[in-house]
Amino acid sequence: MKVLVAMSGGVDSSVAAAELKAAGHEVVGVTMRLWGGESDTGCCSVSDVDDARRVAQQLGIDHLVFNFSDDFNTHVVAPYVQAHVDGITPNPCIECNRHLKFDRLSERARLLGFDAVATGHHARIEHDDEGILRLTRGADDAKDQSYVVHMLDQNELAYTMFPVGHMTKAQVRERAVELGLRTATKPDSQDVCFISKTGGRETFLGNRIPFRKAEVVNEDGSPAGKVEALELVTIGQRKGLGIPGGGPKQYVVDVDTPNARVIIGEEARLYCESLTVDKVIWSDLRDIERLLKTSDVLVQSSAHGNAIPATVEIWNEFSVRVIWNEPQRRIAPGQSVVLYNMTNKYVLGGGIASAKK
Amino acid sequence: MGTYLDHAASTPMRAEAIEAMTPYLDHMYANPSGSHRFAREARKALDEARDLVAATLGCKPGEVVFTSGGTEGDNHAILGAVRRLGGVAVCPAAEHHAVLHCVEHVNGVVVRVNNVGTVDLDDLQRVLEAATDEQPITVVSVMAVNNEVGSITPMRDVARIVRKYAPNAILHTDAVQAACWMDLREVTPLVDAMSLSAHKFGGPKGVGVMVIKTGKNLEPLIFGGGQERDRRSGTHNVSGIIATAKALEVTDKTRAEEMVRVTKLRDRLVDEIRAQLDGVLDTVPREHRVPGVAHLCFSGLENEALLFLLDQADVYASAASACASGAMEPSHVLEAMGIDRSWSNGALRLSLGHTTTDAEIDLAVSAIVSAVNQLRR
Numbered sequence: 022m023k024v025l026v027a028m029s030g031g032v033d034s035s036v037a038a039a040e041l042k043a044a045g046h047e048v049v050g051v052t053m054r055l056w057g058g059e060s061d062t063g064c065c066s067v068s069d070v071d072d073a074r075r076v077a078q079q080l081g082i083d084h085l086v087f088n089f090s091d092d093f094n095t096h097v098v099a100p101y102v103q104a105h106v107d108g109i110t111p112n113p114c115i116e117c118n119r120h121l122k123f124d125r126l127s128e129r130a131r132l133l134g135f136d137a138v139a140t141g142h143h144a145r146i147e148h149d150d151e152g153i154l155r156l157t158r159g160a161d162d163a164k165d166q167s168y169v170v171h172m173l174d175q176n177e178l179a180y181t182m183f184p185v186g187h188m189t190k191a192q193v194r195e196r197a198v199e200l201g202l203r204t205a206t207k208p209d210s211q212d213v214c215f216i217s218k219t220g221g222r223e224t225f226l227g228n229r230i231p232f233r234k235a236e237v238v239n240e241d242g243s244p245a246g247k248v249e250a251l252e253l254v255t256i257g258q259r260k261g262l263g264i265p266g267g268g269p270k271q272y273v274v275d276v277d278t279p280n281a282r283v284i285i286g287e288e289a290r291l292y293c294e295s296l297t298v299d300k301v302i303w304s305d306l307r308d309i310e311r312l313l314k315t316s317d318v319l320v321q322s323s324a325h326g327n328a329i330p331a332t333v334e335i336w337n338e339f340s341v342r343v344i345w346n347e348p349q350r351r352i353a354p355g356q357s358v359v360l361y362n363m364t365n366k367y368v369l370g371g372g373i374a375s376a377k378k
Numbered sequence: 379m380g381t382y383l384d385h386a387a388s389t390p391m392r393a394e395a396i397e398a399m400t401p402y403l404d405h406m407y408a409n410p411s412g413s414h415r416f417a418r419e420a421r422k423a424l425d426e427a428r429d430l431v432a433a434t435l436g437c438k439p440g441e442v443v444f445t446s447g448g449t450e451g452d453n454h455a456i457l458g459a460v461r462r463l464g465g466v467a468v469c470p471a472a473e474h475h476a477v478l479h480c481v482e483h484v485n486g487v488v489v490r491v492n493n494v495g496t497v498d499l500d501d502l503q504r505v506l507e508a509a510t511d512e513q514p515i516t517v518v519s520v521m522a523v524n525n526e527v528g529s530i531t532p533m534r535d536v537a538r539i540v541r542k543y544a545p546n547a548i549l550h551t552d553a554v555q556a557a558c559w560m561d562l563r564e565v566t567p568l569v570d571a572m573s574l575s576a577h578k579f580g581g582p583k584g585v586g587v588m589v590i591k592t593g594k595n596l597e598p599l600i601f602g603g604g605q606e607r608d609r610r611s612g613t614h615n616v617s618g619i620i621a622t623a624k625a626l627e628v629t630d631k632t633r634a635e636e637m638v639r640v641t642k643l644r645d646r647l648v649d650e651i652r653a654q655l656d657g658v659l660d661t662v663p664r665e666h667r668v669p670g671v672a673h674l675c676f677s678g679l680e681n682e683a684l685l686f687l688l689d690q691a692d693v694y695a696s697a698a699s700a701c702a703s704g705a706m707e708p709s710h711v712l713e714a715m716g717i718d719r720s721w722s723n724g725a726l727r728l729s730l731g732h733t734t735t736d737a738e739i740d741l742a743v744s745a746i747v748s749a750v751n752q753l754r755r
Contacts, residue, residue: 054705088705
């Protein structure tokens with residue numbers, strides 16, 4: 022097959038390219054230039070492009086750079102900034118996967134005659150007994166990334182390859198060492214690529230939006246403290262609220278954006294029975310019918326969080342309500358919520374935690 | 379070897395130049411600044427090369443400065459003028475980044491260009507007239523030929539305006555893309571300084587030529603042993619300089635017939651593409667353009683995708699300039715010309731040169747037509 026492999030300059034995508042080549046595919050590597058601004062951790066910094074290109078040269082495959090910075094700005098950066106204005110906690114890496122890697126890039130790959138797009142994500146794509154493609158957790162439990170690529174439907178799953186999904190991270194690094202790839206010992210990227218370590222989220226947002234001062238109040242409305250930037254407050258946050266110490270620990274339990282108020286309360290107040298999820302994308306639409314009969318699922322709401330038992334109430338194709346078996350801490354609106362099957366093996370679908378209660 | 383239509387990026391070296399330089403990579407290795415017989419032989423070859431370059435450019439040998447390339451010449455002219463004389467640097471918006479980024483670096487003034495990509499003479503005049511005694515214009519840099527779209531600047535008109543409205547300014551021209559297609563003896567008398575790059579006319583990479591007219595003083599960029607009359611220190615790249623002189627000589631001698639030959643090839647390339655495809659913009663009218671450049675904009679596609687398909691078909695072309703990562707940047711030249719993004723997204727530069735053949739044009743036409751059709755499907 023003719024495969025276009027997205028190479029970030031990290032070890033996983035380096036080995037993904039190597040595995041494809043070894044399997045006899047016709048492989049072309051591509052690095053997407055996404056962020057043109059200042060960055061020190063960026064997945065598209067010049068040194069990362071250098072790494073990707075050098076690995077491609079070592080493997081004997083062509084390497085391209087696609088400039089998708091306009092799309093990245095439109096679909097990832099601008100919504101990220103707006104979400105903070107709206108009091109929502111966005112997940113830009115998932116939006117980048119959704120709009121860039123598995124939309125813009127796969128669209129171009131199709132146009133250029135490629136049979137598949139591959140990435141270095143730790144996830145697997147497997148046929149189940151009924152022949153349905155299942156987005157399955159990666160072999161390395163600690164590194165599984167099925168959560169961040171949950172938006173792939175049958176059509177996209179059929180066009181996608183995850184060549185390192187069956188390997189552990191240690192095996193990936195070993196393979197890179199064997200091949201003498203310069204990315205073998207490169208640390209994993211952790212942070213949002215367009216936010217620099219030195220300035221952080223505060224500087225990034227501060228350069229783009231005016232921060233609103235906000236009052237911190239108790240649930241009865243009585244004043245408790247002040248914050249300089251409402252936009253930087255997240256549900257569950259405990260520090261930086263300008264409240265005196267002593268007494269039971271106080272958490273942000275709600276952010277009232279229209280009235281510029283941050284509501285705090287004790288930890289128990291963070292817990293809720295259910296959660297509304299919007300913009301749901303199903304891995305396979307036939308799962309909707311299944312879930313109408315047997316509604317038990319496991320629900321993951323952060324990249325490395327546990328999958329929690331719940332039942333799901335399907336409102337329509339795009340919206341569901343997750344009812345926890347036991348009360349759970351409230352999920353900040355904007356976070357991705359992914360449903361897994363009861364053996365916690367594969368993704369059923371996923372969407373965005375709603376601001377609605 | 380595929381179909382090479384990227385001569386504006388770099389040209390294949392002329393066989394004569396390789397032959398001329400080889401002894402100086404091999405047994406003639408002395409430093410020409412030395413004081414022994416062996417060094418004097420290298421010095422003689424260097425001085426002969428300088429004479430040859432001067433004769434080809436229409437200047438005095440003492441006005442020729444060998445550099446590391448076009449970018450160094452551009453930097454030397456602009457930074458050297460501002461560091462020595464103070465004041466303000468001026469250039470048009472469609473200059474090569476080697477000029478534009480220098481002018482921006484010293485907070486200079488960028489002048490508008492017209493719809494063919496050459497300097498807007500009225501805007502140039504306006505900027506020069508607006509200068510004050512406290513902030514005089516000390517250097518004006520205007521490219522002779524645009525590297526992306528190939529348009530030819532009327533240097534005579536530029537010189538007239540600069541001499542009239544900024545008589546004390548140094549007029550520099552980046553003539554990197556002009557060497558193959560213009561008799562530089564006609565340009566040199568109009569300017570105070572000129573920069574060339576050897577690998578754009580069949581010479582080696584890493585060598586450039588600057589003309590700095592007698593009496594025009596620029597602060598050096600590089601200090602050291604005082605080579606090149608203190609204007610550019612550093613041991614001479616003897617073999618490279620000798621190859622450069624030879625390449626320039628051959629280019630000059632064959633220019634008249636090459637222009638006729640390459641114009642025919644270029645026109646056929648453009649005509650055949652346009653006959654087979656709709657939605658193709660010939661960016662600059664032929665009368666404003668050098669023979670070696672065809673610049674087309676294809677509606678409804680993205681040039682990154684087009685270049686990939688051409689690459690797969692072994693047709694080597696380019697679009698705009700690439701950034702440090704290798705990603706294609708939206709062209710500042712097309713933007714300055716006022717070309718709509720819907721066209722400029724699909725921009726393609728096909729540049730021809732001394733090795734381009736009829737067969738290559740045939741291959742390129744068929745590859746381009748098929749790639750564009752695939753992308754527009």
